[in-house]
Amino acid sequence: MTELPKTYEPQAIEAATMRRWLETKAFAAAPDARRQRYVIMMPLPNVTGALHMGHAMDNVMQDLLTRWHRMQGDNTLWMAGTDHAGIATQAVVEKRLKELEGKTRHDLGRDGLIRRIWEWKDQYQQRIVRQQQAMGCSCDWDRARFTMDPVCARAVRHAFFRLFRDGLIFQGSRLVNWDCDLQTAVADDELYRATVQGHFYYLRYPVIDPQPGEPTHVTVATTRPETMLGDTAVAVHPDPRGVLSEAIAATKRALDEDPNCQGAGRADAEAELDRLLRREFEVLPTLEKLATMARAGRKVRLPLADRAIPLIVDEWAKPDMGSGCVKITPAHDPNDYAVWQRHRAEFGAIRILEANGTLNNEVPPPFRGLDRFAARTAVVDALRGQGLLERIEDREIEVDHSDRSKSIIEPLLSKQWFVHMADVDGGVVLGRGTRNEHRAPGLAQAAIDAASPTYRSPTDRRVSFHPDGDRYSKVYLSWLSEKRDWCISRQLWWGHRIPVWRGSVPRQNLLNLESLLQAQEERDDICAFVVLPDGTRLAPLDAIARLKADSGITEADVLVCLRDEASESTLGPALAAFGLQQDPDVLDTWFSSALWPHSTLGWPDPETARLDGGQSPLGASDGNDSALAYYYPGSCLVTGRDILTLWVARMVVMGLYNLGDVPFTDVFLHANIQDGKGERMSKSKGNGIDPVDIIDKYGADAMRYVLCEMQTGTQDIRLPVQAISPYTGNLVDLATAKHGRTIFTYLDPEAGKEFDVLGTMPDVPAAKLVSERFEVGRALCNKLWNAARFALMNLEGADAAASHEPLDLARLDLEDRWILSRLRAAVAAVQDGLAAYNPSVAVGAARDFFWNELCDWYLEMVKPRMRDPARAAVAKQVLAATLDQVLRLLHPFVPFITEALWQRLGELVPVRGIDRPFAEAELLVHAPWPKVRREWHAAEVEAQVSLAQQVVAALREVRARYATPPSQRVPVRLRAGETTRAALAPCLDLVAHMAGAASVEYVDADAARPKDAATTHVGDVEAWVVGVVDVDKERAKLGKELDKLRGQIKGLESKLGNDGFVAKAPAEVVARERTNLDRARAQLTAIETSLRAL
């Protein structure tokens, strides 16, 4: 038997405890006969870098639920893993490559770069797993997966293949956000917006053959003049007069309706009205003429490019803005693109940018090959030279930047792959080939339905959100309801390559393809489509028939999707022979993460899914189901609300599509962590805390405890951040500290020198970031450690074999019945808090019981009994049992310390219990969760002890007021009404012990107060502390109490004197207030009497 160390040292305990859990595979999950299961799929951390506090929150919430359910006896699986995070990872590795070796990805080549990224991935994956294990994450580590491992990769190909075969994946030209540095399309959410100082250029385009009275040119305005080289039209509003009149009327109305509006708002409105009115005669006539000309099919000459482009009418042109006309560059502007969609017959789109941001051969020679920014200057100069630059305004512009490369995004028309999200004719088959096969109108609609209150999947499930269900189901639904197509291609090297071979094939070769394409009819792992020049998409044999019928078709695009990697070697050469090449793009990272809840379990064929060495089998074994059949659908998805749409919605879509069932039934959205200034935490902002630094300083349990305590809802949490000064070791609060030379350096006021929080400045020492908030957690753990040490010290003498005797609850001492009754309440409160996804309430209930009731009262109450051999045995048994339950109750929150203490408790007292023994377990990880024992409830005992506690508190207040040292035992006299007197009678010893009284005795109602006694009141109890009095202090104290009571009585009297209150308030409320009033009046009388006696 090893002695518990005197001081609590989390580092030693935590490392040893995790080692034991891992060695015994305490978290391993395997299908068995249990029907109750609980499955959490970890939101995959990116392998771009180490985890931060946000991940810590996410992981701790998952571990909390996982441990809680495991203790409840569920077959519990927490699946861990990491995401290859396509663009983010490639960008990080490319950046390092450039910084450290001065090389670009083209120097290494596709394979070389990918090798480098794998090395990076291995390194960071290890670091992430170490961080998660340091936090105590109880994942089944042997099942951990990576989105690019063979099992996941196979799932990706199968999913893609199915979508492709069902016609739900298509290729199309779309305007995408183009990152010219990384040379890839990036998603909307990978952008950030920054304001830059720019200019607004007014350009003139000459009208071709202007008639007398017609304008000789149109003026258009732009912030990106170089795009004019790609202009294919100029638009004017069809009804400029109508729009202007309406705008004027609206402004007037606003001014009339709010005649009191003063100051800036009114001045603005007046200025706006003035501007509009001036426009009406300065600009409107020209616009009306131009609209007429546009309807007549007139054109303007595009300068520099020297092309004739049409004037068109479109409502996108705003008569109240700029020149009232707008240049249309469909290939490089989202709005212009939309205009083009409405006028495709009238003009085309010209793409003028190369992938690297230089101008291509569509532009005239002097601009060809220029970078977009150089081209801007060149275009402006050239236009100025021709007198076609009207003017330039300075202006702040908001520009999209790429989150990854920080470069300015260019909207670019390019060919991308999409998943069709909208409804389709005949609907979409979900879960094809499974027992859950059913039909939905479309992919997005399927996921919308899955979250509606009336929906039930074929297995009777639906998705709901917690803890603020309404709010977040709205966000989820509104995003999905747009049913926007999902762009799944990325022009990267790192990721799942798109398994499609494509090429433009001449007519003659197309006919020869027949034999190859025939294969599709015979095998199920190849799917081909032919896309005719007019866009018609046909199955190969139909296409060939069509070709034979229509000799006018000279060539067509052929797309072939191969389902299995293995087929590449057999079919690849044949495809190449026909000039087909594999698409160079890779899939959006979210495509593989959308499959995560089923790909990790071996979908589509868990029986044969290839395993990494040492991994748990995915197929059926020991007569049980396969991992997929047993663990899908999962239970709960735990994440921040930021990826609700990106990831959560897509997992629902893909789960429904591949398996016909939702991937999880509950979504727990937790709060995000912000710094002390309310800014989002992130490493790159210099305010990101590494959980490992917190663990080093305060311990993992401390961190977990505080994170749980902070988790009260979906509202973001502020966590003030301090740096540990590298000079003094002092904590410097970042919210208030002064900056040094950069925003990432701060001054240590004591040392007078600056330190760096990013760790990137070579000449400035770096500081670790922590937060004092976590001290609370360490204090809790320290308290738990010491309380357990105290208990174990007292239990050491206990005869282990006799540690559990069935006890008759009714015959227990008062304090024993009290602590058991309170324990029962605590178990219920923790349970309810967790069930409501409110960790703060749950951990608070556990803490309050442990600290405020067990430590502050019960442990003190039983100290005398521990020294009394006649009474010690029962006290020890109750103490051991209570400690047992507290450890179980706290375990999901603070797993390490509770497990360590559990081991010691088990050694000393192998069997614990009160009326019957509790179910045992070698590891606390597997110990059954405490049950709410209704028979322990003792309302009367609780009321008695509560009264005794109030009396003790009042006596302590007197002691404090008179600065009575603890060693000075004072005699106490009590006077009380009959009922109270009887209730308190069994507690007199406790009161004496807890209040440090020499004696506590009742006196008669008419007894006189000793001259030297201080008085205190609790309800109708009057207590005298003898031998301490100071008349002035007494008067002051009693006077104060009197004032407070009088205020209370006045309030209550006016309330009860209010007829409305008495008539309309619920009877019980009125009755309660009457009782309060009576009680207050009685106390008032008592105090007045005491005061008079002084």
Next chain:
RNA sequence: GCGCCCCUAGCUCAGCGGUAGAGCGUCCGCCUUACACGCGGAGGGUCGGCGGUUCGAAUCCGUCGGGGCGCACCA
């Protein structure tokens, strides 16, 4: 522009129709043999402003102010 959320003690947050709570911090007293990462006690708030509903509002409704988030938009 549309929608959602938040503003409660010095700080971080609970409470969400019956006249305010916790932790930390502050102040006072204690090394009372589990714990000074502790114990006992005290002080501290017209619940962002203004209106309304109600017998009664921190709590419901409106409005204004401050902060945040999402979605659009920005020639």
